[in-house]
Amino acid sequence: MKNVLLASTSTLFGEEYLAYLLPELSGFFAGVSEIVFIPFARPGGISHDDYTEKVREVFATIGIKVRGLHTFAEPETAIAEAEGFFTGGGNTFLLVQQLHDLKLMETLKQRVESGIPYLGTSAGSNIGGVNMKNTNDMPIVYPSDFTTMGLVPFNINAHYLDPDPTSTHNGETRETRIKEFHVFNDTPVVGLREGSWVSVKGKVVRTKGSKPSRIFLAGMAPYELESGSLLNF
Amino acid sequence: MKNVLLASTSTLFGEEYLAYLLPELSGFFAGVSEIVFIPFARPGGISHDDYTEKVREVFATIGIKVRGLHTFAEPETAIAEAEGFFTGGGNTFLLVQQLHDLKLMETLKQRVESGIPYLGTSAGSNIGGVNMKNTNDMPIVYPSDFTTMGLVPFNINAHYLDPDPTSTHNGETRETRIKEFHVFNDTPVVGLREGSWVSVKGKVVRTKGSKPSRIFLAGMAPYELESGSLLNF
Numbered sequence: 001m002k003n004v005l006l007a008s009t010s011t012l013f014g015e016e017y018l019a020y021l022l023p024e025l026s027g028f029f030a031g032v033s034e035i036v037f038i039p040f041a042r043p044g045g046i047s048h049d050d051y052t053e054k055v056r057e058v059f060a061t062i063g064i065k066v067r068g069l070h071t072f073a074e075p076e077t078a079i080a081e082a083e084g085f086f087t088g089g090g091n092t093f094l095l096v097q098q099l100h101d102l103k104l105m106e107t108l109k110q111r112v113e114s115g116i117p118y119l120g121t122s123a124g125s126n127i128g129g130v131n132m133k134n135t136n137d138m139p140i141v142y143p144s145d146f147t148t149m150g151l152v153p154f155n156i157n158a159h160y161l162d163p164d165p166t167s168t169h170n171g172e173t174r175e176t177r178i179k180e181f182h183v184f185n186d187t188p189v190v191g192l193r194e195g196s197w198v199s200v201k202g203k204v205v206r207t208k209g210s211k212p213s214r215i216f217l218a219g220m221a222p223y224e225l226e227s228g229s230l231l232n233f
Numbered sequence: 234m235k236n237v238l239l240a241s242t243s244t245l246f247g248e249e250y251l252a253y254l255l256p257e258l259s260g261f262f263a264g265v266s267e268i269v270f271i272p273f274a275r276p277g278g279i280s281h282d283d284y285t286e287k288v289r290e291v292f293a294t295i296g297i298k299v300r301g302l303h304t305f306a307e308p309e310t311a312i313a314e315a316e317g318f319f320t321g322g323g324n325t326f327l328l329v330q331q332l333h334d335l336k337l338m339e340t341l342k343q344r345v346e347s348g349i350p351y352l353g354t355s356a357g358s359n360i361g362g363v364n365m366k367n368t369n370d371m372p373i374v375y376p377s378d379f380t381t382m383g384l385v386p387f388n389i390n391a392h393y394l395d396p397d398p399t400s401t402h403n404g405e406t407r408e409t410r411i412k413e414f415h416v417f418n419d420t421p422v423v424g425l426r427e428g429s430w431v432s433v434k435g436k437v438v439r440t441k442g443s444k445p446s447r448i449f450l451a452g453m454a455p456y457e458l459e460s461g462s463l464l465n466f
Binding site for chain 2: 009010011012013014042043044045090091093094132133134135136137138139140141142145146159161168169170171172176177178179180181182183184185194
């Protein structure tokens with residue numbers, strides 16, 4: 001049974017890395033002794049090793065070992081044999097470029113579709129969508145393709161932010177950007193606020209966490225969806 | 234003599250479209266009776282016609298006619314014969330995709346290098362840089378190439394925003410994103426705050442406008458540069 005958790009963010013304001021998700025993760029990774037961590041998104045340019053170490057420390061507190069995908073001589077075999085996956089946040093362009101260049105996107109997708117648990121945060125959640133066209137990240141590298149795993153039949157806008165009514169800035173709001181997306185695409189977009197996540201258990205897809213989500217469908221006014229609701233467009 | 238004006242934004246808070254730039258534009262387009270407007274970035278999904286009309290109304294106040302590039306049967310010829318150019322803001326991915334797909338990027342670059350005045354705002358300024366890798370926009374379409382005109386030997390981050398010390402949001406700051414860019418690229422980046430622009434007169438490249446700019450060079454701490462300074466890395 002497909003078992004996927006796609007979180008808006010790894011970290012809530014004033015909290016430790018992954019702290020708000022830890023109560024979920026023991027159950028999510030039940031029976032898993034070691035996960036493969038995909039560090040390719042490199043937030044702030046952190047090294048693969050340092051990023052993996054940060055993740056290792058947190059997962060140690062729930063008794064799960066962590067091994068970085070970059071440490072395997074044959075990453076495709078590592079994915080084929082993994083008991084569980086976590087892809088951390090950072091730059092989505094970089095993450096997607098690496099997964100395509102190393103020919104790992106499809107292998108990863110197949111393993112997750114077969115029931116191996118997959119946790120993503122931020123960029124790691126974006127790649128659970130149909131494509132990466134709703135990332136907020138800067139295009140610092142040129143991926144060979146924007147297509148991602150399509151574990152869910154929609155895209156995620158991570159770190160979703162409501163327009164700030166007090167802003168004096170002329171940059172586009174998140175809502176305007178997603179509206180521009182829907183001029184050229186009809187993929188639904190889930191605006192996932194920090195503290196929320198998408199849960200997939202087999203065919204059941206729900207929003208979860210502390211905030212309602214904002215749903216954008218092509219040609220329709222966006223609307224709010226309470227946490228716990230089915231995502232069924 | 235190369236004559237280029239690349240502005241961070243078209244519009245300042247509480248002002249009309251292009252209002253703060255109008256005092257510059259009469260002199261900038263001196264002797265020009267008609268410009269070609271490039272509406273491809275389509276902010277908020279606005280049509281090419283509506284976007285061109287909005288621009289036409291403003292330029293009428295300084296006695297300059299406007300024709301949308303989309304209205305020419307042969308856009309390459311239109312570019313080859315134009316007296317001046319304005320590329321408006323919107324989505325940089327869309328703008329770059331269109332210019333590459335229509336094979337117009339190189340023609341436009343050559344005309345501007347030969348001295349035809351070029352005004353850009355926001356996305357229209359991004360394409361004056363070496364490539365579009367420092368846009369803030371959402372990748373709603375997949376361009377065949379991120380390379381842009383390279384009218385200046387650096388990239389522009391339009392609508393540059395300082396980190397908000399009161400923010401409780403975990404999305405990356407602009408500074409973090411540009412730092413991530415410099416892990417993989419060594420092109421200098423000018424963080425251009427709203428109200429500021431880059432002016433090119435022949436070989437003289439300066440920042441202008443109401444705000445200092447923030448300069449990001451690979452491997453160095455970012456620094457502030459007063460308006461009026463030479464951009465000479």
